[in-house]
Amino acid sequence: MSSFNDFGNPQVAALPAHLKQFIVDQHYEHYTPVDHAVWRYVMRQNYSYLKDVAYYPYIPGLEKAGLSIEKIPSLQEMNDALAKIGWGAVTVDGFIPPAAFMEYQAYRVLVIAADIRQLKHIEYTPAPDIIHESAGHAPIIADKDYHEYLSYFGSIGAKAMFSAQDFELYEAIRALSILKEMPDADANEINKAEELLAHRQENMGEPSEMALLSRLHWWTVEYGLIGNLASPKIYGAGLLSSIGESASCMDSDIKKIPYTIDAINYTYDITKTQPQLFVTPTFQNLIDVLETFANTMSFRKGGVYGLQKAIESKNTCTAVYSSGLQVSGTFTDFKQHNNDPVFVKTTGPSALAVDNRQLKGHGKDYHKDGFSSPVGKLNGHAMPLENLSVEELNYFGIEQGKTTELNFESGISVIGEVKEIITSNCKTQLITFTNCTVKGKAGELLFDPTWGVYDMAVGEKIASVFCGAADKGEFLEIAYKSDTLTHHAAYDNNTIELHKLYQQVRNRRHNGGDFGFLGNVWLMLQKNHHDDWLCALEILEILDHEEIEPDLAAEIRSFLEQKAINEPECKKLINDGFYLIKHPVEQKLVV
Incomplete structure (x- = not known):
């Protein structure tokens, strides 16, 4: 991307740096007269057919999204129109990682693939294209209940745990979709890519939170129907942008199932038409189902469950102490007692934050070798340490410049000289020690004075664990980005x-x-x-x-x-x- 263009749209302007890296220029001048004819053909078919089977805001929604039948929309036109309903749009290069896609939704920005399908794929393309993203997603955004669902989904998806297998599957899907859109793709190459995708789909292991959320996204945002089972209407973008499947999906041999949390048990294949579809009575039901799933996620459950998911993820994750302190890094170990975490450990660059803002002097350069700290209450203290005021801390000998000994219910002990106490929001979040020794219940050494200054997180529990850094801007988290680029034809x-x-x-x-x-x-x-x-x-x-x-x-x-x-x-x-x-x-x- 040569320079960032926010199109005068406040939603686009508000995007953080780690999302801007996926944005590419639309290069409107690259669309050929054939491309515009493909757009016009599909839009005329949609306009004719979907007025009867699409959810009612589809046709007026086209206007509200800045779309016309006659030509491919420019990003400026779309942003001018979408800004009126509090949304924006940017163009990207094909499929982007699911976590990034979700987070764009949280920022109320539509992600639109800059390319358009070839004429030979006019009915359906497995690759994301401007027809799917703009003519599929954008028109329904005019519906307030629906766009509330989209942005809420994004905010939850942005916190979902994902696995190494998720990345491998994403790469396989992206590679296959690019191959299938190449004008002269080698049949053997396509077969190999399909076999690799099938292999990875079959070897995903236990599906991650992101994998399960992706299913809910697929069966609603992409392929959802709304109304009653006998005569539902289409609102899913995958159906709205496929002039083939928008008609065939209404056939009686395509099973229609009431949309509930059970949809997470149905996998999907992006290269094939759907064998079944889910019908929601209302958009509010989509939010209710999402809420049911969110209650099972690490960011809501925290504790041992969340930390275990963070370790399995092998990605940058954040554990949130009940005091509000956020520890971001790659979690590699934790100790537990009575099914509660009592000690957590990250390896490699880590950072501390409160309210998603990094604490001064506690970035990943300072905590470059990792971070570790006890969790829990002190022995003989009814009140958690985080709830004690500075005066109460002083009363218990926890005072700047004084040596103190803290003995936790878990058996972990911390002895050292208090250098600094950090508090905010009426909570104590961090106590920094010099000349500090930390030992476990069995006397094992967890921190030695020769290792330097010891920063001890304060909090009775791990309230939440989510994927990604708390302060993404400061952590400078480079989201996973594919090396595989979409194919752009040279014309003879x-x-x-x-x-x-x-x-x-x-x-x-x-x-x-x-x-x-x-x-x-x-x-x-x-x-x-x-x-x-x-x-x-x-x-x-x-x-x-x-x-x-x-x-x-x-x-x-x-x-x-x-x-x-x-x-x-x-x-x-x-x-x-x-x-x-x-x-x-x-x-x-x-x-």
Whole structure:
């Protein structure tokens, strides 16, 4: 990204640095006339069909999201429109890691893949593209209940524990989606990528919180239906942006299941149509189910459960003491007593924060070799240490400049000279010692005076554990970013000529004027681009609507009818195009 453009949108401007790294320029000028024709075809089909089966705000939602039928939207247009409902949009390079995707939602920013599907994948693409992200996600955002769900989902997803296997699966999905969108992808390469994806899906082990949340996201945000089981409406972006599956999903052989927490037990495959779909009666039900799941997550449960998940994750995680102190780092060990943590340990660069703001002097440069500290109450003290005022701490001999001995109920002892006491929000969070010795219940050495200054976290319990650093900006957490880049085609002369033919038809449709050259475009299509059907269909549309050149129109129609017979994969696309010539859609949106 050359320079950060916030499009004058407050939501985009508020994005933190660790999310901005995924943003790429849209490069609107790279969209070809064929790309705009693909967008127009899909949007006209959607407008015609989805007005009857999509959840009611879809059509007005297009306008509120700054989208039109005639051309691919620019990011500026979308941001101008979305800002009015408190959202924004940015473009990225294909799939980004799930944790980052979720966090964008928490910031109320839509992540839009800058690329658009090829003509041969016009009905559905496994790769994220601008049709899916903008025509799929954006229109429903106009619904307040739905966008509340989206941003709430994002805030919960941003805290979810993820595993090394999650990253491997993400890489396999990204690689396959990129391969499938390559114009001349090698069939063997695709087979290998599909086998690798299948292997990783089958060897995920116990699914992580992120993996389970991704299922809830898939069965709602991507493939959700709303209403009753007998006649539901579509709100999922994957269905709204697939002109094939938006129709087939309503077939009776696609099982419809009431949406409950049980949806986490259903895995999904991004490369295939869905064998079942879930129907929610209301968007509020989505929030209720999400809340049920959130109550099982580490950030809500904390304690031994959360720390164990943090260790299994092997990623930067944050443990929050009941005092409010946040310890961020890679957790490698903890001790427990009566099923409560009594000592925690990180390895490698760690940091301390309160209220998601790093404590001065306690960044990962200072705690470069890790952090360890007891958890729990002191022996013989009814009140937790964190709740004692400075005066009460002094009364118990915990006073700056004095040597004190702290004996915890767990049997851990801390002896040293108090150097500093940090308090905030009426809680004591950190006591720093010099010349300090820390020993475990069995007398084992946990900290030696020769190791330097000892910073002891204060808190009776580990209240919460979540993935990522507390203060991401200060921790300078570089989110996991793929090395695999999406493929951008270099066009040969023949393809460039085809682009020019599409542009000529587009100009004629928009500007009117002499129609005679449409016959020349048709001749060039016949001569050099016999595989094309969409440009031919667009010429037929103009001739039919203006009731001109009936012989030319009949010749083109005959060609398309024959193509539909000879090439079954084109049959529905061509017939749907014929239908729209007869039943044109009218868009009342500003183009």
